[in-house]
Amino acid sequence: MIRIYPEQLRTQLQNHLRPCYLLLGNDLLLLQESEDSIQAKAQLLKFNEHFRVSLEDVTDWDTIFSLSQVLSLFAHRQTLLLRLPENGVTATIEKKLAILVSLLHPDFLLILRGQKLTRAQENSFWFKALSSNNAVLVDCTTPDPAQLPCWVKNRAKNMHLSLDDAACKLLCYCYEGNLPALVQALERLKLIHPDGILTLPLVEEAVTDTSYFTPFHWINAVLSGNSKRTSHILQQLRLEAREPVILLRYIQRDIFLLLTLKRHMAYTPARILFDQHKIWQNRRPLLMQALQRLSVQQLYQAIALMLKIELTVKQDYSDYVWADINALGQLLCSNTLFPTAMIDV
Structure with a gap:
């Protein structure tokens, strides 16, 4: 085949x-x-x-x-x-x-x-x-962030458009996970600029951020340690009125899994631990990145912050919960600008 x-x-x-x-x-x-x-x-x-x-x-x-x-x-x-x-x-x-x-x-x-x-x-x-x-x-799987720039350039080439790297990067940022909107944006740019030469300033004037993400995109960004992408995805999820509790449920499962794996890695190979916990092959590289980046102390800080967010949601839900979830993501990305005072509960 x-x-x-x-x-x-x-x-x-x-x-x-x-x-x-x-x-x-x-x-x-x-x-x-x-x-x-x-x-x-x-x-x-x-x-x-x-x-x-x-x-x-x-x-x-x-x-x-x-x-x-x-x-x-x-x-x-x-x-x-x-x-x-x-x-x-x-x-x-x-x-x-x-x-x-x-x-x-x-x-x-x-x-x-x-x-x-x-x-x-x-x-x-x-x-x-x-x-x-x-x-x-x-x-026919939606291209992932690593594949998307190549896909955009190929599509632009087939449409007889010349796209510089900065313009391509912006299109990927604004339309990730939303290929129909991305194709429409390219078609619109072709109409606006018949010569087909697209630079960053020209693309900036015409595009809007309509990228589409699921909670799993946010989880993967957190595990990979990409703090900028983590914040971008979270902002889109907030605009789509996603439930903060759903994000908490997904991330807490991985945080406790990371803590368990971290405790046992000193005397058990990671491959065996992944097999024991029945972790899918495509998730193992992301989890390994997080294990190598995060300390046990950081994972305990993340648990404390999750508790704070949980109490906020249950007692007095407000927009502050999104700031706390963003702080949780940045902590797990090992962002050195993370304010440790936020974990006091």
Whole structure:
């Protein structure tokens, strides 16, 4: 199975249309654009009948199987798009997908669209069957902060825009996690500046901060020790009227986990501790950064500050709670400007 990113899909489609495409990820813009590109290529190759089905346990699979039958000489070529369930593929659906994969032929194009790929799905029979049928997996996950600048520059280049590094950095800052708004901003800049040359002053005049974050983005920024990013994300969460208590619940779990790991690292390797606590592989580097940066004393200070915030929320909720949460984030980022007096409770 070929694994590519959406920006690589156009080149792949120019070479050859594969019998099956898996569009998996959390970004609606990337999912839709990838689907549109595949359908447009299929249309050029005379795939003139298109069907869509959202899979459930009660799906009529006999109808789906009938679509995949080998066509007569004068029949139309067909595409079938199946939306995988948001809560995961059940055992029943897995069995049916495995059968469907065995029925693929040159006049029948299968497109599967769903959430991020899980390890269980990778090990499933239907996924392995697709791997042996020249399928293509398109990773439609929203680019992370490290990948986003490259994505923005590639998108700008495809739109015949010249973007300097400072302008690109500003766009990433203002639109992280919100690719539809980012693309709209580039389209708007292209209209305003037909010559396509975009510098920082020109971009500053046209953009607004519409980045989109979840509490998990804030947690990851805290664990990585990026104090500026931590404050930016928290400000956006506040503007979106997120509940402070939710942030507390998420961060306190990681603080107590860090304290436990810190106590045992002196005589137990980190890898073994991570395995014992069933920590996902993609979180381990972030936790390791925090473990190397934070002392036990700082973690106890963070616990004391969490208690102060908890009392503030329960007794007399006010805007001051956001300042305290920001102080908590800065403490965990090891920001030396953190006022230690704030932890008195």
